[in-house]
Amino acid sequence: MISDYFLNKIDRRTFLQIISFTGISGLIYPRSVLSSLIPNALSRVVVIEDNMATSGNEINSDTVQIMMDSGIKSMAQEEQIGNAWRTLLPNISPDNTVAIKVNCINSSLSTHPEVTQAVVQGLKQMSFDGTFFPDINIIIYDRTNGELTRAGYTLNTSDSGVRCFGTNASGIGYDTTTFDVYGSSQRLSKIISQISNYLINISVLKNHGTSGVTLCLKNHYGTCNSPGSLHGNYGDPYIPALNALEPIQSKQMVNICDALYGIKSGGPSGSPQFIANKIIISKDIVALDSLGRQILVDNGCTTIARATHIDTACTEYGLGTNDPEQMDIVNIINPTSGIKPIDHKVNNPKEYVLRQNYPNPFNNHTQIRFYLGTAGTVELMIYSDTGRRIRTLISRPLNSGWHQVTWDGRNDWNKQVSSGLYICQLRTVKQKRAIIMHLIK
Amino acid sequence: MKTILKFTLSLMIIFNIFCSKEPTKSDEILTIEDLLVKNNDISGWVYNGTGWLANNISELTVYINGAAEIYQRHGFLEAAHQSYQGKIDNADRQLKLTIFNLGNENNAQATFEDPDIGLSGALAWQNGAGIEAKYIRYGGLSQVLVFYRAAYFVNLDINYDTEESLNILKQFALNVDGKIK
Numbered sequence: 059m060i061s062d063y064f065l066n067k068i069d070r071r072t073f074l075q076i077i078s079f080t081g082i083s084g085l086i087y088p089r090s091v092l093s094s095l096i097p098n099a100l101s102r103v104v105v106i107e108d109n110m111a112t113s114g115n116e117i118n119s120d121t122v123q124i125m126m127d128s129g130i131k132s133m134a135q136e137e138q139i140g141n142a143w144r145t146l147l148p149n150i151s152p153d154n155t156v157a158i159k160v161n162c163i164n165s166s167l168s169t170h171p172e173v174t175q176a177v178v179q180g181l182k183q184m185s186f187d188g189t190f191f192p193d194i195n196i197i198i199y200d201r202t203n204g205e206l207t208r209a210g211y212t213l214n215t216s217d218s219g220v221r222c223f224g225t226n227a228s229g230i231g232y233d234t235t236t237f238d239v240y241g242s243s244q245r246l247s248k249i250i251s252q253i254s255n256y257l258i259n260i261s262v263l264k265n266h267g268t269s270g271v272t273l274c275l276k277n278h279y280g281t282c283n284s285p286g287s288l289h290g291n292y293g294d295p296y297i298p299a300l301n302a303l304e305p306i307q308s309k310q311m312v313n314i315c316d317a318l319y320g321i322k323s324g325g326p327s328g329s330p331q332f333i334a335n336k337i338i339i340s341k342d343i344v345a346l347d348s349l350g351r352q353i354l355v356d357n358g359c360t361t362i363a364r365a366t367h368i369d370t371a372c373t374e375y376g377l378g379t380n381d382p383e384q385m386d387i388v389n390i391i392n393p394t395s396g397i398k399p400i401d402h403k404v405n406n407p408k409e410y411v412l413r414q415n416y417p418n419p420f421n422n423h424t425q426i427r428f429y430l431g432t433a434g435t436v437e438l439m440i441y442s443d444t445g446r447r448i449r450t451l452i453s454r455p456l457n458s459g460w461h462q463v464t465w466d467g468r469n470d471w472n473k474q475v476s477s478g479l480y481i482c483q484l485r486t487v488k489q490k491r492a493i494i495m496h497l498i499k
Numbered sequence: 500m501k502t503i504l505k506f507t508l509s510l511m512i513i514f515n516i517f518c519s520k521e522p523t524k525s526d527e528i529l530t531i532e533d534l535l536v537k538n539n540d541i542s543g544w545v546y547n548g549t550g551w552l553a554n555n556i557s558e559l560t561v562y563i564n565g566a567a568e569i570y571q572r573h574g575f576l577e578a579a580h581q582s583y584q585g586k587i588d589n590a591d592r593q594l595k596l597t598i599f600n601l602g603n604e605n606n607a608q609a610t611f612e613d614p615d616i617g618l619s620g621a622l623a624w625q626n627g628a629g630i631e632a633k634y635i636r637y638g639g640l641s642q643v644l645v646f647y648r649a650a651y652f653v654n655l656d657i658n659y660d661t662e663e664s665l666n667i668l669k670q671f672a673l674n675v676d677g678k679i680k
Contacts, residue, residue: 114639115658163564165582166593166641166658208548267615268565279564286560289568319640324617327566329641329658360619 100386101342101379103349104129108392111335112318119172121394122318122337126176128393129339133312140183140190146312146341147256152186155195157254157309160209161262161277162200164321166329168209169260173316173337174198177258178220198222199249201280225249225281232283240299244282250305257310259343263320263334263350269293270365271354272326273347274313275301275377292364298371301343307377313343315350322359332357344371344378345385389459412484412491415465419496423466426451428484428491433458440465440495441481448475451482467497529678531579534598534651536674541667543585547593550581569615570599574606576650583671587663594657596671600650604630607647616654618645628672629653629679636660644668648679 134142160169202224279285288296319330411429440449553559624632629646
């Protein structure tokens with residue numbers, strides 16, 4: 059099934075032209091091939107990083123909520139979180155059920171309840187003619203009740219509140235329908251096959267001694283009844299074959315990697331070994347896993363050569379793209395500090411750009427956007443028309459890409475400045491750029 | 500005379516009963532579960548949930564997923580696991596102990612040296628537990644300590660990283676090693 063992502067990216071005429079050109083039904087057409095035909099059909103991946111998300115072993119749940127909301131809004135390109143979730147779960151109604159697959163097999167580094175809770179809070183903001191999405195229709199699940207409990211989740215099979223239980227809970231179990239997963243007979247959790255209409259996949263950033271990494275693609279080993287038989291040949295192609303099954307592929311709308319912490323060696327067991335302070339979100343499961351794999355490499359993981367299942371998921375199963383050139387990667391850094399970088403791959407400038415602020419003239423707030431061709435230390439300063447520095451908006455290293463910051467018309471001492479012309483200067487080690495802004499009281 | 504003989508015989512029987520050698524702890528055949536550190540054996544460290552016992556590779560896979568393959572290729576026979584909880588720096592910390600029986604010392608050593616165990620850069624613990632032991636510290640977050648002796652490969656993991664937590668890991672390791680000896 060072609061995802062809504064693609065249908066959103068291309069108009070109907072273009073879509074029909076492709077179908078006509080290929081002579082093959084788009085319903086079975088691999089996404090990777092479509093990507094090659096449509097230059098603009100990039101898979102959006104949002105990476106939210108906030109250095110306030112963790113402190114040692116502690117997680118700041120408020121920060122995580124802001125990270126999740128900003129990421130989901132960016133993913134859906136919606137301003138309001140409830141609308142953003144509705145966009146990501148197309149045609150959802152209050153009668154539908156959303157299942158959230160967490161990863162709790164390693165209780166020392168599971169999908170953190172704070173991250174899952176941030177998703178739940180967003181889902182509950184979906185409004186339908188003034189009625190919010192009922193929390194009873196949200197299910198957090200994994201293989202077993204015991205795994206969920208050990209990871210810090212509170213089981214709930216009652217008729218109120220967000221439900222949380224394992225496939226091994228009384229009355230659940232695995233469906234009787236069997237699927238052929240590259241020669242291995244598998245049955246799927248009834249939570250997927252019978253109970254839920256939509257699926258959100260929340261994995262953890264870990265390496266894996268057998269499959270190289272364990273991210274969103276491999277997370278569904280906790281959805282089938284016999285994952286032990288799917289570990290041969292580094293899990294390739296068992297992992298993509300499992301993800302290609304109709305109930306998973308058609309219901310899974312959003313993939314999230316809880317990358318607050320990571321395990322780079324000896325995984326999937328063990329305690330956290332490094333802090334990444336990241337959450338990754340994408341509708342494209344392969345793009346997400348590719349980026350997660352890169353983060354593990356950047357942190358010294360040495361088993362990624364075995365993670366061939368990610369590439370097979372792209373090339374053989376058409377589940378998404380593993381090519382960074384086919385991704386629209388959006389970096390959001392420190393959303394709690396008000397700096398919201400926006401990195402659109404399409405039409406990216408080559409070097410440094412400082413856009414005119416908007417609105418301009420302005421009264422209370424104005425937004426300043428700039429683009430960095432390469433990562434590096436940046437200063438973004440506001441000067442008066444006499445050349446006196448009145449406000450330092452940014453003075454620290456930033457990643458490459460688009461960034462956005464809001465100026466509230468106050469100086470470094472938090473005093474409102476008077477009406478007049480102000481100069482905003484972007485300074486890097488290589489270049490300087492400036493714009494003139496007009497503040498009107 | 501007959502009475503004396505009977506009395507002497509009775510005494511001998513009673514003596515024999517009371518003086519016969521009782522099986523001592525060291526004579527008992529220990530199971531892999533017996534090698535686990537007991538509740539509060541290390542002061543302040545108590546069981547955190549029930550442990551598990553895996554008697555074959557399928558059972559091990561259920562508990563540790565694909566990580567089981569490393570042990571499978573080194574002759575896995577059985578494993579026992581227990582999680583513990585104790586306080587360090589006024590906060591609850593979790594320590595996990597897993598003991599693997601690989602059948603013989605060569606297999607245990609091969610497991611210890613297998614790069615897939617993921618301890619590159621680990622520091623050797625000289626004159627510590629086992630034939631060889633090593634540990635690794637992950638910048639303020641966690642520590643892992645492993646050792647092997649006889650057929651056993653032992654893995655200890657704690658979700659904290661200070662000198663005190665390392666000392667706790669070493670106490671656990673020496674406790675297990677003492678029983679393997």
